[in-house]
Amino acid sequence: MHRPYRSAVLLAAVVLAPVVSVQAQGGTPEISRTVAAGGISVAGWAGKIDPNEASQGRTITDSKLSNAGDVLSVTTGPAVTYWNPANKATGNYTIKATFTEAKYMNLNSHPHPYGIMIAGNDLGTDQQSFLYCAAYGNGSFIVRGFGPASFMMNGGRGAAAPSVNKAAGPGAPVTQEIALSVKGDKVECAINGTVVASYDKSALVMAGKLKSTDGVYGIRFSHNTEATVTGLTMTKQ
Numbered sequence: 001m002h003r004p005y006r007s008a009v010l011l012a013a014v015v016l017a018p019v020v021s022v023q024a025q026g027g028t029p030e031i032s033r034t035v036a037a038g039g040i041s042v043a044g045w046a047g048k049i050d051p052n053e054a055s056q057g058r059t060i061t062d063s064k065l066s067n068a069g070d071v072l073s074v075t076t077g078p079a080v081t082y083w084n085p086a087n088k089a090t091g092n093y094t095i096k097a098t099f100t101e102a103k104y105m106n107l108n109s110h111p112h113p114y115g116i117m118i119a120g121n122d123l124g125t126d127q128q129s130f131l132y133c134a135a136y137g138n139g140s141f142i143v144r145g146f147g148p149a150s151f152m153m154n155g156g157r158g159a160a161a162p163s164v165n166k167a168a169g170p171g172a173p174v175t176q177e178i179a180l181s182v183k184g185d186k187v188e189c190a191i192n193g194t195v196v197a198s199y200d201k202s203a204l205v206m207a208g209k210l211k212s213t214d215g216v217y218g219i220r221f222s223h224n225t226e227a228t229v230t231g232l233t234m235t236k237q
Contacts, residue, residue: 032223033107035077038064042072044084048124050150053078053223063221072229074114075107076221081117081130083218089118089182090214092237096179096190097219101227104137104167104174111136112222113158116180116189119145119204120216129211131204132220133189133197137167137174143189143197147209154197163194182213183237 032053039061040047047060063077074082089095099114115134122128131145131153142158145151167174179190187204189197204210219229 030108030110030224032058032062032076032078034058034062035064035075038062038075038077040065040082042067042084044086045082046085046124047080047082048128049078049080051126070230072219072232073227074219074221074229075226076223079221079223081120081123081132081218081220083117083120083123083216085123085216087217087232087234088215089217089234092181092183094179094181094235094237095217095233096177096235097232098175098177098230099135099227100173100175100230101137101167101225102173103171103226105170106226108224111138111140112225113140113142114219114221114225114227115141115176115178117218117220118180118182118215119210119213120218121211122148123216129209130215131180131187131210131213133178133180133191134220134222135164135176135178135191137165137176139164139166141189141191141196143199145204145209147211149208151209153199153204159196161191161194161196163192163196165192180217181237187213 058078063080064075066073113134113136117132120130127148129147133143135141140158140160143153181188185201187199188195
């Protein structure tokens with residue numbers, strides 16, 4: 001006679017369960033926030049949240065991309081990749097930008113990364129592929145991609161590098177200049193002017209990883225992160 005009540009309780013628990021993401025560096029479960037007045041308000045830009053976030057009912061409107069002139073402002077919610085399909089790079093090139101976290105860990109209890117995305121193909125679909133290099137405000141960085149499943153190039157927790165700036169503490173500002181380059185048969189990530197990772201192109205352009213190093217470029221943000229982006233540029237090598 002108590003079964004209907006029990007079923008109702010179980011259903012409520014499922015409906016009200018919070019959306020959880022796995023933080024990239026430590027594997028610690030964390031709830032992805034919903035950003036007020038979210039969505040994309042920068043002309044020509046598009047975005048896609050990560051598949052694990054979408055599978056839990058989250059949408060691109062749960063994160064926010066806006067701008068004031070040439071300054072892009074990002075606040076996440078779900079982990080997301082943003083791009084303008086007009087921004088394409090082929091051959092040998094460098095994509096760089098400066099990321100400023102005005103208040104380190106403002107929306108989270110541990111560091112979350114943000115950085116440059118390159119080699120975007122089939123973006124916005126289930127078959128998208130791209131590579132990104134992202135920095136944390138604690139002196140570490142990660143290199144990862146989708147092809148279309150996610151893949152890691154420097155381990156699940158990334159790696160520390162002396163050139164990656166460290167915030168003085170939560171709430172303090174921290175800035176990183178991040179660049180991804182394709183140079184001949186190499187793909188390199190540089191942070192604050194120092195190369196922190198280098199890979200043979202043959203280790204990236206292959207089944208399950210990138211379709212090509214040619215493609216659209218943009219920016220990548222983990223969940224529950226807030227920062228601005230300036231100077232997003234492409235330079236031919």
